[in-house]
Amino acid sequence: MAQRADLVQQVQKALQAHNTWKAQLAASMGSGASGFDPDKTRLDNQCPLGQWLAGSLDPALTKGPHLDKVKKLHAEFHAAAGRVVRLAHLGLTGDAKEAMEPDSSYAQASMQLTMAMVAWRATFEK
Numbered sequence: 001m002a003q004r005a006d007l008v009q010q011v012q013k014a015l016q017a018h019n020t021w022k023a024q025l026a027a028s029m030g031s032g033a034s035g036f037d038p039d040k041t042r043l044d045n046q047c048p049l050g051q052w053l054a055g056s057l058d059p060a061l062t063k064g065p066h067l068d069k070v071k072k073l074h075a076e077f078h079a080a081a082g083r084v085v086r087l088a089h090l091g092l093t094g095d096a097k098e099a100m101e102p103d104s105s106y107a108q109a110s111m112q113l114t115m116a117m118v119a120w121r122a123t124f125e126k
Contacts, residue, residue: 002058002060004124004125004126005124006058007058007060007061007124008121008124008125010057010058010061011061011117011120011121011124012121014048014049014052014053014117015114015117015118015121017047017048017049017052018047018049018074018110018113018114018117019114020048021047021048021049022110025041025081025084025085025100026100028088029084029088029093029096029097029100030097036085036088037085038082038083038085038086038089039082041078041081041082041084041085042078042079042081042082042083042085043078043082044071044074044075044077044078047078049074050074050078053067053070053071053074060124061120064123066116066119066120066123067120069116069120070113070116070117070120073109073112073113073116074113076109076112076113077106077109077110077112077113079109080099080104080105080106080109080110081106083099083105083106084096084099084100084106087099
């Protein structure tokens with residue numbers, strides 16, 4: 001089993017991967033031409049965070065409610081992201097950008113996922 005500091009680092013790296021992926025999606029929406037596939041985007045196992053969650057996690061990361069909650073919220077986030085990308089692929093760029101606004105289901109799902117990951121990381125910072 002990894003040291004607590006290593007567990008913090010693993011969760012932090014996963015959180016950074018999520019933020020990087022979101023930035024790439026936002027940049028593609030900003031250009032008006034998404035390189036993202038809507039069907040692939042809606043899947044929660046295609047991005048680095050999803051691949052990490054589906055991989056062999058340290059046993060310490062599987063204890064408690066955090067992993068299941070993060071997996072659930074990650075799936076909800078990708079469902080919302082897939083809807084955003086579908087709008088972009090339909091040529092509804094304005095609607096896609098609006099679907100990423102702070103009050104959108106996409107933004108709310110991302111915020112809830114981020115908060116859950118921060119709470120998970122905090123369990124190893126004590």
